[in-house]
Amino acid sequence: xxxxxxxxxxxxxxxxxxxxxxxxxxxxxxxxxxxxxxxxxxxxxxxxxxxxxxxxxxxxxxxxxxxxxxxxxxxxxxxxxxxxxxxxxxxxxxxxxxxxxxxxxxxxxxxxxxxxxxxxxxxxxxxxxxxxxxxxxxxxxxxxxxxxxxxxxxxxxxxxxxxxxxxxxxxxxxxxxxxxxxxxxxxxxxxxxxxxxxxxxxxxxxxxxxxxxxxxxxxxxxxxxxxxxxxxxxxxxxxxxxxxxxxxxxxxxxxxxxxxxxxxxxxxxxxxxxxxxxxxxxxxxxxxxxxxxxxxxxxxxxxxxxxxxxxxxxxxxxxxxxxxxxxxxxxxxxxxxxxxxxxxxxxxxxxxxxxxxxxxxxxxxxxxxxxxxxxxxxxxxxxxxxxxxxxxxxxxxxxxxxxxxx
Amino acid sequence: xxxxxxxxxxxxxxxxxxxxxxxxxxxxxxxxxxxxxxxxxxxxxxxxxxxxxxxxxxxxxxxxxxxxxxxxxxxxxxxxxxxxxxxxxxxxxxxxxxxxxxxxxxxxxxxxxxxxxxxxxxxxxxxxxxxxxxxxxxxxxxxxxxxxxxxxxxxxxxxxxxxxxxxxxxxxxxxxxxxxxxxxxxxxxxxxxxxxxxxxxxxxxxxxxxxxxxxxxxxxxxxxxxxxxxxxxxxxxxxxxxxxxxxxxxxxxxxxxxxxxxxxxxxxxxxxxxxxxxxxxxxxxxxxxxxxxxxxxxxxxxxxxxxxxxxxxxxxxxxxxxxxxxxxxxxxxxxxxxxxxxxxxxxxxxxxxxxxxxxxxxxxxxxxxxxxxxxxxxxxxxxxxxxxxxxxxxxxxxxxxxxxxx
Ligand SMILES: NC(=O)NCCC(=O)O
Ligand SMILES: NC(=O)NCCC(=O)O
Numbered sequence: 050x051x052x053x054x055x056x057x058x059x060x061x062x063x064x065x066x067x068x069x070x071x072x073x074x075x076x077x078x079x080x081x082x083x084x085x086x087x088x089x090x091x092x093x094x095x096x097x098x099x100x101x102x103x104x105x106x107x108x109x110x111x112x113x114x115x116x117x118x119x120x121x122x123x124x125x126x127x128x129x130x131x132x133x134x135x136x137x138x139x140x141x142x143x144x145x146x147x148x149x150x151x152x153x154x155x156x157x158x159x160x161x162x163x164x165x166x167x168x169x170x171x172x173x174x175x176x177x178x179x180x181x182x183x184x185x186x187x188x189x190x191x192x193x194x195x196x197x198x199x200x201x202x203x204x205x206x207x208x209x210x211x212x213x214x215x216x217x218x219x220x221x222x223x224x225x226x227x228x229x230x231x232x233x234x235x236x237x238x239x240x241x242x243x244x245x246x247x248x249x250x251x252x253x254x255x256x257x258x259x260x261x262x263x264x265x266x267x268x269x270x271x272x273x274x275x276x277x278x279x280x281x282x283x284x285x286x287x288x289x290x291x292x293x294x295x296x297x298x299x300x301x302x303x304x305x306x307x308x309x310x311x312x313x314x315x316x317x318x319x320x321x322x323x324x325x326x327x328x329x330x331x332x333x334x335x336x337x338x339x340x341x342x343x344x345x346x347x348x349x350x351x352x353x354x355x356x357x358x359x360x361x362x363x364x365x366x367x368x369x370x371x372x373x374x375x376x377x378x379x380x381x382x383x384x385x386x387x388x389x390x391x392x393x394x395x396x397x398x399x400x401x402x403x404x405x406x407x408x409x410x411x412x413x414x415x416x417x418x419x420x421x422x423x424x425x426x427x428x429x430x431x432x433x434x435x436x437x438x439x440x441x442x443x444x445x446x447x448x449x450x451x452x453x454x455x
Numbered sequence: 456x457x458x459x460x461x462x463x464x465x466x467x468x469x470x471x472x473x474x475x476x477x478x479x480x481x482x483x484x485x486x487x488x489x490x491x492x493x494x495x496x497x498x499x500x501x502x503x504x505x506x507x508x509x510x511x512x513x514x515x516x517x518x519x520x521x522x523x524x525x526x527x528x529x530x531x532x533x534x535x536x537x538x539x540x541x542x543x544x545x546x547x548x549x550x551x552x553x554x555x556x557x558x559x560x561x562x563x564x565x566x567x568x569x570x571x572x573x574x575x576x577x578x579x580x581x582x583x584x585x586x587x588x589x590x591x592x593x594x595x596x597x598x599x600x601x602x603x604x605x606x607x608x609x610x611x612x613x614x615x616x617x618x619x620x621x622x623x624x625x626x627x628x629x630x631x632x633x634x635x636x637x638x639x640x641x642x643x644x645x646x647x648x649x650x651x652x653x654x655x656x657x658x659x660x661x662x663x664x665x666x667x668x669x670x671x672x673x674x675x676x677x678x679x680x681x682x683x684x685x686x687x688x689x690x691x692x693x694x695x696x697x698x699x700x701x702x703x704x705x706x707x708x709x710x711x712x713x714x715x716x717x718x719x720x721x722x723x724x725x726x727x728x729x730x731x732x733x734x735x736x737x738x739x740x741x742x743x744x745x746x747x748x749x750x751x752x753x754x755x756x757x758x759x760x761x762x763x764x765x766x767x768x769x770x771x772x773x774x775x776x777x778x779x780x781x782x783x784x785x786x787x788x789x790x791x792x793x794x795x796x797x798x799x800x801x802x803x804x805x806x807x808x809x810x811x812x813x814x815x816x817x818x819x820x821x822x823x824x825x826x827x828x829x830x831x832x833x834x835x836x837x838x839x840x841x842x843x844x845x846x847x848x849x850x851x852x853x854x855x856x857x858x859x860x861x
Contacts, residue, residue: 134675134722134730176724239680256679260725269540269834272714272737273662274645274806277704279830284715288697295691298683308678309690310725312718316539318582319666319716319735320807321833324540329725331678400680401726424685427727428675 051153051446053439059145060438063089063129064137073429074137078130078172079107079211086129087217090144090169097151099167103219106184106197107171107212110221113151115164115453121227123161123453124412125150125445126168127235127404132176136431138236138421138438144169146234146442150449161453163229170404171212177202179329180260180368185404188224189411197223228412230379230452233405234445235416236433237397240424247395248437249387249444250418254375255399255406256304257340260368261330263290263351266361269316269324284314284323286354293350294330297343305343306333306400335372335398373399373406379415379452386447387417392440401426413452417444457559457852459845465551466844469495469535470543479835480543484536484578485513485617492535493623496550496575503557505573509625512590512603513577513618516627519557521570521859527633529567529859530818531556531851532574533641533810538582542837544642544827544844550575552640552848556855567859569635576810577618583608585735586666586774591810594630595817603629634818636785636858639811640851641822642839643803646830653801654843655793655850656824660781661805661812662710663746666774667736669696669757672767675722675730690720690729692760699756700736703749711749712739712806741804743778779805779812785821785858792853793823798846807832819858823850 066086067076076082087109091101094111102110112122127143147167154161170188175181178200187197198209212218237243242250267281291309298307311329330347334340348364355362387394397418399406408414419441422432472492473482482488493515497507500517508516518528533549553573560567576594581587584606593603604615618624643649648656673687697715704713717735736753740746754770761768793800803824805812814820825847828838 132722132724132727134727174724175726179725181726237680238677240682240685241680258679268831270831271644271807271833272716273664273712273739273808274643274647274832275712275830276646277701277708277712279646282701282714284697284718285701288694288701288715291690291694292698295683295688295694302683306679306681306683308688308726308728309694310678310727310729311723312690312720313723314718317717317719318538318580318833319585320581320587320714320737321538321540321716322714323716324834331726333679401677402679424681425674425676426680427677427724428730 051149051439051442053435055152056145056149056438056442057435059148060137060141063141063145067131069429071429073431074131074135075133076129076131077133077177078174079208079215083130084215087169093148094167097155099151102221103217104221104223105194105219106187106223107217107219108184108188109169111167113154113165115161117162118164120163121229122164122166123230123449124166124168124228125232125449126170127233128170128173130172130174132174132427134429136426136428138431138433139238139426140173142236142438143234146445149442150446153446161450163453165449165453172208173404178208181402182404182407185407189407190224191407191410194223231405231408231412231414232445232448233403233416234441235403235418236421236426237418238421238426239400241397242395242418242420243424245395248392248440249394250397251380251384251387251394252375252399252416252418253380253396255373255402256333256335257337257372258370258402259332259340259344259366262365262367263328263330264363265326267324267358270322272320272322275322280322281359282322283326283360286358286360287312287326287328289354290350294347297346301334301339301343304335307343337372370402370406373409375409375415376413379413382448382451383415383417383444386444389447390443417441457555457845457848459841461558462551462555462844462848463841465554466543466547469547469551473537475835477835479837480537480541481539482537483539483583484580485614485621489536490621493575499554500573503561505557508627509623510627510629511600511625512593512629513623513625514590514594515575517573519560519571521567523568524570526569527635528570528572529636529855530572530574530634531638531855532576533639534576534579536578536580538580538833540835542832542834544837544839545644545832546579548642548844549640552851555848556852559852567856569859571855571859578614579810584614587808588810588813591813595813596630597813597816600629637811637814637818637820638851638854639809639822640847641809641824642827642832643824644827644832645806647803648801648824648826649830651801654798654846655800656803657786657790657793657800658781658805658822658824659786659802661779661808662739662741663743663778664776664808665738665746665750665772667753668771668773669734669736670769671732673730673764676728678726678728681728686728687765688728689732689766692764692766693718693732693734695760696756700753703752707740707745707749710741713749741778776808776812779815781815781821782819785819788854788857789821789823789850792850795853796849823847
């Protein structure tokens with residue numbers, strides 16, 4: 050059994066780095082706050098006797114030796130970057146569960162056959178640098194290193210530059226080494242476990258995602274003397290699309306999600322017809338066919354708005370993460386852990402993408418979900434109970450030990 | 456007759472201050488660039504023998520003495536602040552026409568009975584500081600001084616602070632002195648004169664305006680695991696309103712204009728359901744009754760979106776500028792000037808607000824419009840011909856001299 054108090058204390062200490070007034074966290078990828086959070090994790094892992102390695106994507110690997118260190122490790126981990134108005138648990142919980150598993154094994158003086166690694170994956174959120182899960186993606190060979198290091202934020206700063214600036218551009222090549230199994234513990238970030246009164250989600254896989262960037266260009270003109278019928282209002286076009294995207298989500302139930310999360314309008318002046326609007330589209334569905342159909346509907350909505358408002362359009366798909374099905378043995382190990390501990394559990398599909406989705410391509414992978422309050426995440430009020438945090442980590446420990454001795 | 460080359464050269468020299476790559480001007484109110492433009496105008500006016508006075512709203516009055524300086528002056532002027540992506544002519548044309556009238560009277564050694572004043576009005580655009588025409592509004596007693604000095608930009612800096620910073624918080628009280636007549640020359644900023652092949656617009660008045668600020672608050676949540684039906688998406692609500700506002704413009708033809716020029720969405724992250732959106736609404740109509748009806752329709756559209764998307768709303772009308780009818784004698788003076796010079800002219804209603812709209816409350820007022828290319832303004836490509844600029848200024852000169860000798 051892990052130490053629930055210690056896990057909670059570590060979570061709360063980590064949450065101070067980038068703490069917001071409303072009780073959340075703003076710790077964008079590769080900022081100074083991200084560095085502080087990494088430094089703290091590295092310090093704790095060293096104190097727990099781990100060796101630390103860092104790769105060229107800034108992924109941090111804390112290794113606890115096993116009986117046979119020539120064998121491929123069992124890994125766990127998540128991310129410590131957050132949304133601009135994020136919560137204390139999204140990501141940090143999975144990272145600190147890795148640390149807690151190692152600390153608990155130390156307490157028990159338990160030696161696994163295989164080495165164990167607890168990991169921080171760089172820039173999982175995709176908020177400062179799009180897309181999401183970039184660095185686990187490079188580890189898994191989904192993206193090449195240049196692509197990963199070249200991702201730029203809104204100010205044009207790249208991940209490569211920022212990794213060097215904060216001192217986390219490591220020596221190790223990214224990926225290309227055998228991994229026996231990967232597990233990730235995470236809050237659900239949705240309402241299902243809470244609604245169903247289940248403590249543990251046995252994650253079967255994740256829905257697919259498609260991300261788009263759209264720029265509409267019309268013509269800036271004066272909001273007063275410019276007749277309605279000659280206007281080329283890029284924001285009116287974008288608004289029609291945003292309403293349509295929302296409708297696409299509703300039309301493709303069950304399961305579909307469709308979101309415009311970001312919009313920048315220019316020149317953004319009260320009495321000027323907007324001449325240029327940038328916005329993003331995030332489409333999700335567990336069924337790849339329906340996801341493709343939603344993408345076609347989204348594109349058609351953009352084309353209709355362009356035509357109706359006499360605009361020009363730049364429409365780019367910037368990310369496609371297909372639906373994921375996790376490894377049956379690893380999923381079974383999670384299920385077994387939950388059952389042995391007597392926890393009510395539920396098979397579930399992740400609505401969010403996770404580093405586990407990419408790790409699943411290069412290693413047998415599964416995830417452990419715990420409930421979060423009201424199903425709310427990507428929000429400063431995100432919350433989870435101390436007990437659920439403890440219990441999810443206990444399930445993780447069992448699944449990892451099982452695989453680490455196999 | 457005025458000197459068209461000199462007027463054009465001054466316009467082009469002024470346009471260098473804040474010049475943008477695309478040939479426009481970015482000279483936001485009370486920035487360092489605004490100060491440079493003011494300094495240049497003041498220098499030119501002093502060279503033309505004027506005395507300069509500055510009031511507490513930063514309005515600049517350059518006075519050319521008349522035969523009887525105890526009489527109320529005839530004034531002209533406009534603004535030199537611009538939109539973020541504005542043009543060379545909007546405002547600056549009217550300011551430099553004032554200077555050119557004075558220079559021409561000097562050339563002709565012509566002494567008017569009444570003194571003449573050429574004016575820069577502070578912050579006419581309402582882009583950095585809302586609403587528009589703030590400082591002429593204080594001069595005209597529409598707003599009190601505290602309101603004017605207290606207008607804040609997006610960073611919370613007030614007009615009072617910024618006036619002091621750039622050294623244009625003057626000694627004079629604002630307004631409260633007799634004005635015999637006020638004239639403003641301006642580009643039309645719309646397509647009518649060009650379409651009708653007329654050189655001069657005899658401005659009869661201006662349409663009414665109502666400006667609103669709306670904040671929608673929903674709930675930030677994860678774009679992946681949050682089911683469509685529980686979402687409180689503030690941006691979807693705003694999008695529905697933006698589409699509805701555009702429809703209100705179309706539904707209230709002829710004449711109606713309805714625009715959402717500004718939108719800020721928060722947290723503005725691709726995979727977060729937007730929790731808070733700020734946007735503005737600008738409604739215009741020459742008929743006050745229809746304008747009120749449009750305002751009611753806009754409010755109803757906001758309320759419908761709030762209900763549909765489970766949002767909360769803060770809805771504020773921040774500005775109401777009723778339809779304006781200019782003084783018949785001043786309008787006749789403009790018409791007479793245009794006719795004497797043999798210029799094709801057209802009675803026209805201004806689609807934009809102008810400082811003349813507020814001056815009309817405290818002095819007999821009229822305006823002179825000249826065409827602009829394609830009717831485009833509030834755009835870096837805004838353009839007007841040298842000949843039209845000259846001819847409009849000639850009409851202004853005649854109207855002013857007529858009133859200054861009356
Ligand atoms: N877990 C999580 O918030 N991941 C970010 C990527 C996504 O939007 O699904
Ligand atoms: N002339 C002009 O652009 N004025 C700004 C106020 C308005 O939007 O009408």
